[in-house]
Amino acid sequence: xxxxxxxxxxxxxxxxxxxxSAQATEVSVTAKGNLSLGEYVLNTTTxxxxxxxxxxxxxxxxxxxxxxxxITIKLGTxxxxxxxxxxxxxxxxxHYLNSSLPQVNGTWVISGTNLTxxxxxxxxxxxxxxxxxxxxxxxxxxxxxxxxxxxxxxxAVADVITSPSVQIAFYAIDSFYGVGDTINVTNLAxxxxxxxxxxxxxxxxxxxKLSEDVTTYIIASLNxxxxxxxxxxxxxxxxxYVITAPTAxxxxxxxxxxxxxxxxxxLTAIVGxxxxxxxxxxxxxxxxxxxxxxxxxGIPVTxxxxxxxxxxxxxxxxxxxxxxxxxxxxxxPVCVPENGTCTVTADCCTGLECIEGTxxxxxxxxxxxxxxxxxxxxxxxxxxxxxxxxx
Numbered sequence: 001x002x003x004x005x006x007x008x009x010x011x012x013x014x015x016x017x018x019x020x021s022a023q024a025t026e027v028s029v030t031a032k033g034n035l036s037l038g039e040y041v042l043n044t045t046t047x048x049x050x051x052x053x054x055x056x057x058x059x060x061x062x063x064x065x066x067x068x069x070x071i072t073i074k075l076g077t078x079x080x081x082x083x084x085x086x087x088x089x090x091x092x093x094x095h096y097l098n099s100s101l102p103q104v105n106g107t108w109v110i111s112g113t114n115l116t117x118x119x120x121x122x123x124x125x126x127x128x129x130x131x132x133x134x135x136x137x138x139x140x141x142x143x144x145x146x147x148x149x150x151x152x153x154x155x156a157v158a159d160v161i162t163s164p165s166v167q168i169a170f171y172a173i174d175s176f177y178g179v180g181d182t183i184n185v186t187n188l189a190x191x192x193x194x195x196x197x198x199x200x201x202x203x204x205x206x207x208x209k210l211s212e213d214v215t216t217y218i219i220a221s222l223n224x225x226x227x228x229x230x231x232x233x234x235x236x237x238x239x240x241y242v243i244t245a246p247t248a249x250x251x252x253x254x255x256x257x258x259x260x261x262x263x264x265x266x267l268t269a270i271v272g273x274x275x276x277x278x279x280x281x282x283x284x285x286x287x288x289x290x291x292x293x294x295x296x297x298g299i300p301v302t303x304x305x306x307x308x309x310x311x312x313x314x315x316x317x318x319x320x321x322x323x324x325x326x327x328x329x330x331x332x333p334v335c336v337p338e339n340g341t342c343t344v345t346a347d348c349c350t351g352l353e354c355i356e357g358t359x360x361x362x363x364x365x366x367x368x369x370x371x372x373x374x375x376x377x378x379x380x381x382x383x384x385x386x387x388x389x390x391x
Contacts, residue, residue, distance in 0.1 A: 025206035025265045026157040027181050027233055031148040033199035033222070036141070056153050056187065056194050057146040141194075148199070155201075156184045160232055164239040166261060166273065175241035176210050180232040183217065189224035196222040203233065208264035210236040238264050240316055248283050256326040257283045263316040271314035273323070276307070286329035295324045 035056055161180025183203070187196055199219040205212050213233040222228050240263040247258045257277075277284035294303050296314050304310045309325070335349035336342050336359045345352075348359035355362070 025208065026159060027183070027206065028204045029155050029157065029183055030202045030204075031153060031155060031185060031199055032145050032202075033148055033219075034197045035143045035146065035194050036197075054152060054189075055141075055149065056189060056196065057143060057149050145198075145200070148196070152188045152194075153196070154186050154188065156186075158182050158184065161234065164237075164267070164271070166240045166242065173210070173238075175239045176236045177239045178234065179237050180234045182232055183230040184227055185219060185222060185230075186227040187222045187224050193224045195224060199228075201230070205235060206237065206265070208238040210238055240264070240267070240321070243320075246283050248285060250285070253328065254326055255285050255287075255329045256324050258325075259323045261316065261321045261323060263318055263321060266318045267314075267316040269315075271311075271316060273309075273311040273314060274306075275309045275325075277309065277325070284325070286332070288327045288330045290328075292325060292327040295322075295326065297321055297323075 158181065159179065160182050161178060164177040166175070183201060185199060185201070187194070189195075197220065199222050201217040201219070203213075203215050203217060205215075213235050217230050217233075219228045219230075240261050242259055243262045244260045249256055249258065257280075277287045281287075289305055292303075292309075294301050294309070294311060296311075297317065301311060301313050304312070314323075336347045336352075337349055338352055338359055338361065340348075340359050341357060342348050342354035342359045343357075345354045348354055351361065352359040353362040354360075
């Protein structure tokens, strides 16, 4: 009951609206997916004996502890080619392709189990070279559920719906607004044509969220040089709100109304606030639009008068913000006291009239005097006596 009463009281203090596009904390996204680079030909017959491939995933996926990505090397006709494999600038392995290597349907698989070192860092380069000048080497790279690297598979989040509004209440739960984010994923592969399938986006919502949409989103396929934009993720966030009742300090020359607003995150784009001072005379004492200054965290901002005060360029920092409305109070004219010189009755203090150039107490109407009512009573008594005597 106290909370409801407090919300009602605070709700009467001001009407606040925020408009515009605000850059705020959005959802964060990580991506995994399946990928394939099929039959990349290292054409050793033309002395192209080395190739460097830029992976769309972090090369740590080749580690023995995370054997989710494999390199498959398949020869044309020769069975004894010396090759060198380098991952993340490490010389990982050197082998002759022969029957001593694990053979799978005529291909030899290099995976985490036969890497000679665990890989670290964020490099995404794989280099393979050969001493062969007779035959081609076909390279296939496959991966299942590998973590996609943002260098070659960038992810961008955009606000498409945002309507924050400052709430006049002490409770964060009451300061909600709707948000809609979209997620765009791009496969930048051009030289190395990696095609991605089953791209699984894991979505984490910001700390000031009050609800969530889906936490995973799957893109069935994302071919090289293409992008895919998700559906709109709609959820509620906690917005900025007034956390204390406004103060109204007064000096000899200026009056002000000070509002403390808490923002759970920085809002660095345009934010608007519409406020009608005439509705709150206890805060905006002797308010005067002329020459009024508005400060947000000590910085003057522009405002317009549209029947109210309209701000269109507020930037809020995370946590506490101070918004001040500062004005020179309207001068209240001093009334003329009794017996003072006047021109019209409006010049005189309350209860006085301007009579013959001076402020005077107006004469009492005769029907309100004591003698009038005494006369009325006497006449009434005589009339009653006369009627009685005649009888």
